[in-house]
Amino acid sequence: MKTYLDCLPCFMNQALRVGRIATTDEKKIKELLDSVGAMIKDFSLDNTPPEMGNIIYQKIREITGVNDPYKKIKEANINEALSLYPKLKEIVRKSENSLLTAVRIAIAGNIIDFGVNKKFNIANHFLEILEQDFAIMDFDKFVEQLEKANSVLYLGDNAGESVFDKILIEELGKPVTYVVRDIPVINDVTEKDAIDSGIDEVAEIISSGTSAPGTILSLCSDDFSEIFYNADMIISKGQGNYEGLSDVMRSVFFLLITKCPVIANDLNVKEDDIVLKAINFGSSPN
Numbered sequence: 529m530k531t532y533l534d535c536l537p538c539f540m541n542q543a544l545r546v547g548r549i550a551t552t553d554e555k556k557i558k559e560l561l562d563s564v565g566a567m568i569k570d571f572s573l574d575n576t577p578p579e580m581g582n583i584i585y586q587k588i589r590e591i592t593g594v595n596d597p598y599k600k601i602k603e604a605n606i607n608e609a610l611s612l613y614p615k616l617k618e619i620v621r622k623s624e625n626s627l628l629t630a631v632r633i634a635i636a637g638n639i640i641d642f643g644v645n646k647k648f649n650i651a652n653h654f655l656e657i658l659e660q661d662f663a664i665m666d667f668d669k670f671v672e673q674l675e676k677a678n679s680v681l682y683l684g685d686n687a688g689e690s691v692f693d694k695i696l697i698e699e700l701g702k703p704v705t706y707v708v709r710d711i712p713v714i715n716d717v718t719e720k721d722a723i724d725s726g727i728d729e730v731a732e733i734i735s736s737g738t739s740a741p742g743t744i745l746s747l748c749s750d751d752f753s754e755i756f757y758n759a760d761m762i763i764s765k766g767q768g769n770y771e772g773l774s775d776v777m778r779s780v781f782f783l784l785i786t787k788c789p790v791i792a793n794d795l796n797v798k799e800d801d802i803v804l805k806a807i808n809f810g811s812s813p814n
Contacts, residue, residue: 529771531573531580532790539568539577543584546714549601550592560591577771578742585713585739596712598687605640605688605715606724613691616654620695627699628667631783632657634696635802637689638766638785640715663786663801669809670781677760679703682731683743683773685766685784686714687721693765697730704731705755711739716768742768745776767791779808 543564547557564584571580589595596602616633623629636657674680680702684690690706697704706727709716717725722733737749743764745753756762762780764773770782770791782805786792792799 529576529774529791529794531571531575531577533573534790535577535580536568538788538790539580539584540564542581542714543588546585546588546597547592550588550594550597553592556591560587563587563591576742576744578740578744578768579747581713581742581768582738582740582744582747585741598712598715602687602715602721603724605686606691606721609637609640609688609691609725612654613695616692616695619658620699627671629658630696630699631667631670631804632802633692634689634765635783635785635804637692638685638783639787640686640688657802660802662804663797664795664803664805666781666804666806666809669806670804673761673779673781673806673809674700674702677702679705679759680761680763681705681707681755681759683707683736683762683764683769684717684722684727685769687717687725688715689765690717690722690725690727694726694730696763697727702761705759706731706733707736707743707752708733709739709741710735710737713739713741716741740768740772742766742770742772744772770795774807777808777811779806779811781806 543560547560564587567583620626620629636654639653680700682704684693684706706722708719708722712718719733727733736743736752738744738747740747764780764782766784767787770784773780784803786795786797786799786801789799795803
């Protein structure tokens with residue numbers, strides 16, 4: 529997905545938000561905003577938003593000296609999600625279609641996003657998502673692809689929601705490789721976060737080799753790119769991964785909540801809609 533003009537003020541807001549989390553030094557925050565503003569001026573709209581996000585967070589680390597500003601917030605989100613895990617597992621067990629319910633729960637977890645300036649309540653949100661209609665619903669294709677797949681490549685997004693990814697992984701019934709960010713960026717899931725969420729109990733964890741807040745194949749490691757293009761089935765969580773992979777020429781299933789108008793418009797849905805979208809369905813892995 530290309531970058532839209534509406535993304536540009538969001539880049540500045542995001543830099544200010546995380547700058548204030550990383551430091552109380554107003555001079556450093558002003559330096560950060562000046563640097564990001566200068567970089568935005570030269571940023572091509574043909575690039576994806578996570579590519580700019582990658583540049584912004586490199587600058588945040590450089591100016592503030594803080595590698596993981598959201599560390600404590602991620603830990604709190606994971607702990608809250610873990611407290612909900614038994615109840616949500618019971619909901620899945622009692623549901624008429626356990627796989628579909630697990631998909632809904634995984635999508636509901638996508639609300640835990642500090643890349644957008646939206647307030648959320650994790651516990652309350654699940655009750656809404658379990659009843660909400662899908663704006664895009666390619667579940668039949670999802671099931672068909674899953675039945676044919678020998679294994680699944682699962683692209684993680686935010687740290688707290690990885691607990692709910694675990695619930696879906698447990699329902700897939702296939703070996704899963706779970707993909708995390710190489711180093712901390714926003715509140716995206718890293719290897720440590722995934723282990724804290726219990727993902728290591730149900731999947732192999734690998735890094736995409738990039739620090740961008742989304743899967744940008746040109747920035748990923750060669751090893752990951754080879755795994756990506758040869759995967760039997762790819763599940764991609766969240767907006768950042770959608771932004772990076774929506775134009776990729778292979779089959780991908782996107783699971784997300786549309787939390788900003790730009791992505792909602794790109795998908796031709798409304799803000800706060802839930803989406804299970806297949807692209808290039810039926811195409812060969814490579």
